[in-house]
Amino acid sequence: MMAPMALEHAILVSLLEQPGSGYELARRFDRSIGRFWTATHQQIYRVLKRMESDGWVIAEEIGQDGRPDKRAYSVAEAGRAELITWLRDPVQPEAVRHELAVKIRGAAFDDAAGRAALISEVERYRKTHEAVLERYVHGEGRDFPAGTELDAGQRLQHVVLRGGIAYERMLLDWLDDVLDTLRAL
């Protein structure tokens, strides 16, 4: 049945790192995991139901004080086996979707006002990514301080974070190049 369905596998990895409820997963998908996979809470709940009925995960109702009850999920043996099979499949070539690049090439067909608007937009976009980089670098200093012994899982998390940092730095440099190019038109 082919290889896709990466959301399921991202959830398996996250639940293996730390079991949790759909709500907690949704919040992780807004932070750490969200760096390389995104999903809404609706989709997460839907997929968790399917994974539960496939026997990949096990749910446990947990009563809580001072807040609503929750269903905490953890990975079952079948889920772990599925993950390991998937890990050994080749990586799918990724579907590129870079809207900003489309807009930059599209700017050739807009007038001076449109190009000015695009410059503002690129500046705004750059600011949001500056903030993202700052957040990553801060997280790196907090979670992986120099000179600390790290286990395998932490070293793998760290190398993925370094990828995010490298990406954001590359992006900021390129956005400067874009701004120079747009201003020189």
Place this chain on the structure above:
Amino acid sequence: MMAPMALEHAILVSLLEQPGSGYELARRFDRSIGRFWTATHQQIYRVLKRMESDGWVIAEEIGQDGRPDKRAYSVAEAGRAELITWLRDPVQPEAVRHELAVKIRGAAFDDAAGRAALISEVERYRKTHEAVLERYVHGEGRDFPAGTELDAGQRLQHVVLRGGIAYERMLLDWLDDVLDTLRAL
């Protein structure tokens, strides 16, 4: 009606750069445009039909010698107006989907054989991106030789290509980091 539907807009940009048939567009989406937006020929034909019935593009049947006839599309006024409106909308925050990063974090839950398989896979992945970078650099030398006068459209195409090159270089460096990390586990 919100802002998404970027495929339509990528097609508009491509047809403004150069009118052409669905087949020709599909080939461009395998090369230049494919650098920042992907689509299958089935989807392109489907979307072109919709764009035609919305009056964004105009089709012309062209009889050809030595090969089947084709329907050549060009952008209508309504399509150009739509593109310009879209260009001025804010860029949507992109949905990140980085399967390899999921697999790297997942490797913490696999055994030595699984990590060895991942190393091979990363090496293979690295080779394909080496080839991509080479292709980009070659294309840059061919299309944008140093010291040439470029018009606005070409300068914009060039800066987008530079982004692709910067991305691939960053990626190759990071993959080396990943390989070092995996081997040191």
Place this chain on the structure above:
DNA sequence: GGTTGCTATGCAACTAGTTGCATAGCATGA
């Protein structure tokens, strides 16, 4: 005369992901 292969277009069924909405528990403060 048949096969292979590129050009050219498309339908149908499916999967994945988005958007809008709804419900409910419980705490805090006005």
Place this chain on the structure above:
DNA sequence: TCATGCTATGCAACTAGTTGCATAGCAACC
């Protein structure tokens, strides 16, 4: 007591994209 806001879960309708398949023109080669 009412409003606000966070925790927590979910349904329904929709849009976008994928996959598998089908058809046909025409050239070149065997």
